[in-house]
Amino acid sequence: MAPKNKTKSLFNPDKMLLSKESSFSVQEAYKTLRTNVTFSLPGNEAKCIGVTSAYRGDGKSSVAINLAISFAQINKKVIIIDCDMRIPTVASKIGIDSKPGLSDYLAGTNNMDETLIRKIPEYGIDVLPSGTVPPDPTILLESSQMQHIIEILKKYYDYIILDFPPVAVVSDAAIMSKSVDGFLIIVRHNTSEYTKVEETLRQLEFADAKIIGFVYNAKELENIYKGSKRYYYRNYYKTRRKDKKNKKEEERQSKS
Ligand SMILES: Nc1ncnc2c1ncn2[C@@H]1O[C@H](COP(=O)(O)OP(=O)(O)O)[C@@H](O)[C@H]1O
Ligand SMILES: [Mg+2]
Secondary structure, rough: OOOOOOOOOOOOOOOOOOOOOOHHHHHHHHHHHHHHHHHHHOOOOOOOEEEEOOOOOOOOHHHHHHHHHHHHHHOOOOOEOHHHHHOHHHHHHHHOOOOOOHHHHHHHOOOOOOOOEEEEEEOEEEEEEOOOOOOHHHHHHOOOOHHHHHHHHHHOOEEEEEEOOOOOOOOOOHOOOOOOOOEEEEEEOOOOOOHHHHHHHHHHHOOOOOOOEEEEEEEEEOHHHOOOOEEEEEEEOOOOOOOOHHHHHHHHHHHO
């Protein structure tokens, strides 16, 4: 019997990952998303962006990875961290092992070195996978070590992208609001319910998180130019016109 190859191939990309071969509409959607994120978080200092949504399957991990790739395409130094330790998917989508990773560092069993942070030359990004599934991921994410590692990584990267579990399932995203410069909330076409998205927003705002926008994911678009029945998947980004602070300020002024 042939020996089992323990190293998973890096050349096994999920079809959803952004590349030069992606359709024009997908490439354009990610350029728009990248530009809007950049303008929503001005300044030269490193930025930590959280990606979350109400439920599983909305496209958080896909958007988080593709946003990272999109920043790498303009030569930004980017790391994506899989903070979904319960059901991690970043490593498998990219084609690497999810262990060891973040949880192993936070539990004190591994140092933050190249065995944890994997370089992915095909996409120009670095990845810190989730690691060994811990008994209580929330406690690890809440720890001062987690805040500390984000601060350290900010010295090395332009963008740190955190892929979170869904807000309606666990509070991990809200717990980390202090370390995150801005959250993107993924809303999936034909799937996300208005009340659940509203609840997600409410929970993040309650934790004083800055919401930088929504990504309307997986909208099928008719190819009107060719008049054919082909449809394209597209990510659609919408910035919140008013953030919570502006809204509060306006309310205060209207009362006085
Ligand atoms: N824009 C899209 N068009 C088509 N399929 C998508 C799109 N975004 C995500 N998917 C698919 O939907 C599934 C769930 O996406 P994923 O990113 O893992 O969601 P989440 O992280 O929110 O659980 C995956 O199979 C993924 O490939
Ligand atoms: Mg995910």
